[in-house]
Amino acid sequence: MSIRALTLSASLLALAALPAAAITNEPTAIGGAKLGASTADVKKIFPKMEETKENLGAQPFDSEHLVRYVVKDFRVPQTGKPGTLELRFWDGKLWAYIVYYGEGNDEKVVAALTKQMGPPNGTNAKKPGWQGDTSLTFVESDKHWYSVTDNALSKAAQTWFYAQIEKMKQGLANAAADAAKTPGAAAPPAAKPVAATPAAPPAAK
Numbered sequence: 001m002s003i004r005a006l007t008l009s010a011s012l013l014a015l016a017a018l019p020a021a022a023i024t025n026e027p028t029a030i031g032g033a034k035l036g037a038s039t040a041d042v043k044k045i046f047p048k049m050e051e052t053k054e055n056l057g058a059q060p061f062d063s064e065h066l067v068r069y070v071v072k073d074f075r076v077p078q079t080g081k082p083g084t085l086e087l088r089f090w091d092g093k094l095w096a097y098i099v100y101y102g103e104g105n106d107e108k109v110v111a112a113l114t115k116q117m118g119p120p121n122g123t124n125a126k127k128p129g130w131q132g133d134t135s136l137t138f139v140e141s142d143k144h145w146y147s148v149t150d151n152a153l154s155k156a157a158q159t160w161f162y163a164q165i166e167k168m169k170q171g172l173a174n175a176a177a178d179a180a181k182t183p184g185a186a187a188p189p190a191a192k193p194v195a196a197t198p199a200a201p202p203a204a205k
Contacts, residue, residue: 024116027148031046033094038093049069052070069086070085081105083100085099095154099145
């Protein structure tokens with residue numbers, strides 16, 4: 001995977017951390033499945049969840065630590081309507097859940113989350129976010145989904161993500177050095193900085 005591809009795909013680690021502010025009643029579970037729960041425990045709650053490699057809307061990224069599942073025909077708590085639920089596990093623990101609630105429901109979802117947690121404490125009207133002590137909630141209104149991520153597991157994922165970036169940079173530097181030693185060899189193309197797809201910020205260090 002190139003630096004460009006990794007940067008574009010790391011959607012749950014892309015934004016700067018939201019400012020710390022007290023919120024009330026932050027979400028820590030979906031349908032009884034708690035953040036940090038094991039895959040086996042979550043399967044007891046969602047027995048029809050299926051492993052997926054598909055990009056459902058919130059851009060995924062490849063990692064040996066990450067396994068993704070989908071629950072179809074999921075009843076969205078904020079709307080009462082059917083949607084899709086994506087569950088992301090990091091090292092076998094529920095790291096994030098992403099609720100795809102569909103078009104025409106943005107205001108209702110944001111209103112319900114605001115009623116639950118209070119006013120958003122970060123980003124903007126189209127991308128409201130709530131940074132809590134244990135989780136972060138983020139709404140991508142343009143794409144009609146919201147995510148809730150576990151702060152501790154986000155920190156672990158962030159550490160892995162930046163380590164991959166450093167490995168790729170070092171690989172490019174080594175290739176450039178080798179090319180410079182070989183007369184007539186073309187140097188590898190420089191990696192261009194790419195803005196990552198915003199979704200949810202990494203947990204605060």
